[in-house]
Amino acid sequence: MIVIHLNAFLFACGHHRAAWRHPQSTVERLGDITYWEELARIAERGKLDAIFFADGHTPQNVADGPRWFFEPLTLLAALSRATTHIGLISTVSSTFFTPFHAARMLASLDHMSHGRIGWNVVTSMFDAEARNHGFEAMPDHDWRYARAEEFIAATLALWDSWADDAVLNDRAGAWAMPERVVPVNHRGEHFSVDGPLTVPRMPQGHPVLFQAGASEQGRDLAARRAEAIYAVAWDLEVAQDYRRDILRRVREASRSDAVPVMPGLVTYVASTEDEARAKQRELDELLPAATSLRQLASFIGQDCSDWDLDAPVPDLPPLETFTGPKGRYATILRIIESERPTLRGLLGRLAAGGGHCTMVGTPASIADRMEHWVRNGGADGFNLMPPSLPGSLEDFVDHVVPELQRRGLFRREYESATLRGHLGLTRPECRRG
Amino acid sequence: MIVIHLNAFLFACGHHRAAWRHPQSTVERLGDITYWEELARIAERGKLDAIFFADGHTPQNVADGPRWFFEPLTLLAALSRATTHIGLISTVSSTFFTPFHAARMLASLDHMSHGRIGWNVVTSMFDAEARNHGFEAMPDHDWRYARAEEFIAATLALWDSWADDAVLNDRAGAWAMPERVVPVNHRGEHFSVDGPLTVPRMPQGHPVLFQAGASEQGRDLAARRAEAIYAVAWDLEVAQDYRRDILRRVREASRSDAVPVMPGLVTYVASTEDEARAKQRELDELLPAATSLRQLASFIGQDCSDWDLDAPVPDLPPLETFTGPKGRYATILRIIESERPTLRGLLGRLAAGGGHCTMVGTPASIADRMEHWVRNGGADGFNLMPPSLPGSLEDFVDHVVPELQRRGLFRREYESATLRGHLGLTRPECRRG
Numbered sequence: 094m095i096v097i098h099l100n101a102f103l104f105a106c107g108h109h110r111a112a113w114r115h116p117q118s119t120v121e122r123l124g125d126i127t128y129w130e131e132l133a134r135i136a137e138r139g140k141l142d143a144i145f146f147a148d149g150h151t152p153q154n155v156a157d158g159p160r161w162f163f164e165p166l167t168l169l170a171a172l173s174r175a176t177t178h179i180g181l182i183s184t185v186s187s188t189f190f191t192p193f194h195a196a197r198m199l200a201s202l203d204h205m206s207h208g209r210i211g212w213n214v215v216t217s218m219f220d221a222e223a224r225n226h227g228f229e230a231m232p233d234h235d236w237r238y239a240r241a242e243e244f245i246a247a248t249l250a251l252w253d254s255w256a257d258d259a260v261l262n263d264r265a266g267a268w269a270m271p272e273r274v275v276p277v278n279h280r281g282e283h284f285s286v287d288g289p290l291t292v293p294r295m296p297q298g299h300p301v302l303f304q305a306g307a308s309e310q311g312r313d314l315a316a317r318r319a320e321a322i323y324a325v326a327w328d329l330e331v332a333q334d335y336r337r338d339i340l341r342r343v344r345e346a347s348r349s350d351a352v353p354v355m356p357g358l359v360t361y362v363a364s365t366e367d368e369a370r371a372k373q374r375e376l377d378e379l380l381p382a383a384t385s386l387r388q389l390a391s392f393i394g395q396d397c398s399d400w401d402l403d404a405p406v407p408d409l410p411p412l413e414t415f416t417g418p419k420g421r422y423a424t425i426l427r428i429i430e431s432e433r434p435t436l437r438g439l440l441g442r443l444a445a446g447g448g449h450c451t452m453v454g455t456p457a458s459i460a461d462r463m464e465h466w467v468r469n470g471g472a473d474g475f476n477l478m479p480p481s482l483p484g485s486l487e488d489f490v491d492h493v494v495p496e497l498q499r500r501g502l503f504r505r506e507y508e509s510a511t512l513r514g515h516l517g518l519t520r521p522e523c524r525r526g
Numbered sequence: 527m528i529v530i531h532l533n534a535f536l537f538a539c540g541h542h543r544a545a546w547r548h549p550q551s552t553v554e555r556l557g558d559i560t561y562w563e564e565l566a567r568i569a570e571r572g573k574l575d576a577i578f579f580a581d582g583h584t585p586q587n588v589a590d591g592p593r594w595f596f597e598p599l600t601l602l603a604a605l606s607r608a609t610t611h612i613g614l615i616s617t618v619s620s621t622f623f624t625p626f627h628a629a630r631m632l633a634s635l636d637h638m639s640h641g642r643i644g645w646n647v648v649t650s651m652f653d654a655e656a657r658n659h660g661f662e663a664m665p666d667h668d669w670r671y672a673r674a675e676e677f678i679a680a681t682l683a684l685w686d687s688w689a690d691d692a693v694l695n696d697r698a699g700a701w702a703m704p705e706r707v708v709p710v711n712h713r714g715e716h717f718s719v720d721g722p723l724t725v726p727r728m729p730q731g732h733p734v735l736f737q738a739g740a741s742e743q744g745r746d747l748a749a750r751r752a753e754a755i756y757a758v759a760w761d762l763e764v765a766q767d768y769r770r771d772i773l774r775r776v777r778e779a780s781r782s783d784a785v786p787v788m789p790g791l792v793t794y795v796a797s798t799e800d801e802a803r804a805k806q807r808e809l810d811e812l813l814p815a816a817t818s819l820r821q822l823a824s825f826i827g828q829d830c831s832d833w834d835l836d837a838p839v840p841d842l843p844p845l846e847t848f849t850g851p852k853g854r855y856a857t858i859l860r861i862i863e864s865e866r867p868t869l870r871g872l873l874g875r876l877a878a879g880g881g882h883c884t885m886v887g888t889p890a891s892i893a894d895r896m897e898h899w900v901r902n903g904g905a906d907g908f909n910l911m912p913p914s915l916p917g918s919l920e921d922f923v924d925h926v927v928p929e930l931q932r933r934g935l936f937r938r939e940y941e942s943a944t945l946r947g948h949l950g951l952t953r954p955e956c957r958r959g
Contacts, residue, residue, distance in 0.1 A: 155700070159701050201596045264553070
């Protein structure tokens, strides 16, 4: 039997960059914790595996729209008290944090939530973020991945510094056994940390490690360390290629565990295809054309300010001749080739989820496509990226989830109370040095 | 009219080192978030100004008893959702954190709690903690205080990086005004941070700064920066000296604000003096004598393992001749001189609150003494250190608080919804560079 895993990736007013401009948007509530509690409860009503937060360390261009508000670890702590079963995944940057802080906060959260925490390891991207953490610019890719590797090793060691049975609560004797709470004495290129942690061993053993490996080093890191993987796949073929590659690397790393691969997925759901397309168009039309065209110009390396918004996008030069960043350019070429969109349609696609897959349609047609991806090796689940919140998340939970449940592809009730349980992952042994 | 400020300093099973050994102790619940929620609600029922958490980065001797469990920032996030009015104060170490992380998490919490957050700045103490954060040993006192000074400056600058009116939520225009969200470009000896923060300006302007300055540098830092001050005072005379000194330094720093000074206070409350003393003795008798005697030996620089536990403590050599750390030794001399305790009584005093004041008695007699301290320049309030939890906190809230309220010394209802409001502090202006 196929079981689909579903995360809700919650971001500001939604993943569509113009979502906050909608008259009914939640933009006034971004600093209101009850807004995030409501979203978490909608996801939990849908029995999703987890909610997930990205993170950034610079506000970027605040005129264009909101990106960040609450810091994700404090946010997840609050949300752990508004929910009972759903997993709670936070991004923590291995470039900007240090292992002791990350290990301690995530451990605290895993206790608080009774075993529902996941950690999405990222190495961060922008110079402006690096300059908030003492760097002059973002350290290069190799350095960041070497640090991430060491960061994970040190963090796992700290999480293993308390044996499962270390705490005795023996009122006439010892609170905990000193010989079961041991230093880790990590000495590496990037970190020096003695341990032990201040927090006893966690309900899940340790939080579930997520990673989104894209580059060669990222894929290798994910294959060696990640217990679940986020992916970026515009279409099934890309998804299959990525999943095949990453699972090969997992096997080569001598791991026998099943590592769920979850591509991002933007959905516009309605009771007819036309209505679903209208929902998408409504958001696309809120995009300020000038800003979007300037951004597209930077992606494709040519001015497009006088192109007709409602005409098909003109043909672009082939990938081989393009000298800018190729990944996004390749995605743009694929969108144009497969969908022949108008210029406004292309801007809308790029404004919601970037290179991630978008599915527009009825609950049945979207469930068909999701099932097709899962049955054909493209995914073990999806990282849902609702274009507008709470609407797109509610549409998915109330209409697509029941359709997946009817097909036996998704749980009707939680069968576990931990994120590991939802994902079918085993509790790791405590490995003492 | 005199108004007393009251914080509840929540620590493990209570501040008495043997509290966890009591048959009814909460030691099994330290990792259960509902235990901390219950404590926070008891304090809120008593209309206290705030609850307060210390922090440490090493578990110390885990056989002797529990010290830490939840990390305090994630803990406060959860507690902000279980309470509505009470202030929430976390310790954050300026030696182990960096300004961007601290500013961002505390800002997130201030939004989440609608303006109830306080930050107790500490420079940390132990080599074992330093070795969890990349140091070989704890950096020296001067270095730590120079770093703390710069840490506070950079953090305040980040908190001012968003103007109060920066966010517009203008759906047809800008989310926020870029010219009102500005870099801080801090370049110092210890930190380099560009800003701006990712979090808009907070309900309180910024969290309330607490400090517990003891050394010369600590007192100067507190006088320049703290908005409220924790103190250590064994008796009224020490409290008066400290408060007089710190308020002189506040004036010398050209500050006109009233800075509440709050000494720590351990209380044993019961309906008769005898019952109160019996409560204290019950905890003292749970102390493992051998461990306590070893500790006392280290404090006084001589072996005391064969002294009689139930006889008065023998006279000790005068302070001038003692070559170890003088502060604690002086406190021990004062306890012996003023109370002529048995050895067991002395061990008990040292095991609950260390050099802080202890009051044992009826609600009226304790309220008398608190009032005396406040009317005679010893304190603007107290940082309550319940020796056992939840019992000692409940005793105080249910019996001493009503007595203080009857005397018009303490609020009957919250008159504000922010920590600044409770403490009578003004909301700071946003100072843009």
